Amino acid sequence: MKIESGQVRKRPERFTGQEPSTILDLDLDPLVRAAGAVRYSLTAQRFADELLVCGVLEVEISSRCARCGESVSQTIQDGTFMRSYPLTAANESIDLTPDIREAILLALPMSFLCSAQCRGLCPDCGANLNKAPCKCGRPGKSAAWGALDQLKFK
Numbered sequence: 001m002k003i004e005s006g007q008v009r010k011r012p013e014r015f016t017g018q019e020p021s022t023i024l025d026l027d028l029d030p031l032v033r034a035a036g037a038v039r040y041s042l043t044a045q046r047f048a049d050e051l052l053v054c055g056v057l058e059v060e061i062s063s064r065c066a067r068c069g070e071s072v073s074q075t076i077q078d079g080t081f082m083r084s085y086p087l088t089a090a091n092e093s094i095d096l097t098p099d100i101r102e103a104i105l106l107a108l109p110m111s112f113l114c115s116a117q118c119r120g121l122c123p124d125c126g127a128n129l130n131k132a133p134c135k136c137g138r139p140g141k142s143a144a145w146g147a148l149d150q151l152k153f154k
């Protein structure tokens, strides 16, 4: 995404639109994919020798839950995007793409979860414990706590 600095005056100028998700270069990570375009709603304002750009970036990301492996889709948003670009000529084409990419990558969570309460997979039989308790007979957490409670009350 480029802004022609000559178009921007002291009055804040609004730029909204979208960029193809290929600007994010997510191909290297097999688990994280952009499920749509990168949307931006930015305001640019010109000061003496700099262009200040701030606003909101948003993209839909598909990934897999780190606990159970089910697919997850989540809107990643950077609501505090702000960059300043020094101006050296009356009109320059300022490319925001690398900064948009960086801001989105920084906003990505370390891992995706289908829900905060995801129970994940049984480490023994691999059953998805969100769907049903597994049948491999591994004593669950609740049983362990039950035994502990009995000890306390003896």
Ligand SMILES: [Zn+2]
Pocket (backbone or CB within 6 Å): 065, 066, 067, 068, 069, 070, 113, 114, 115, 118, 119, 120
């Ligand atoms: Zn999950």
Ligand SMILES: [Zn+2]
Pocket (backbone or CB within 6 Å): 122, 123, 124, 125, 126, 127, 134, 135, 136, 137, 138
């Ligand atoms: Zn199991």
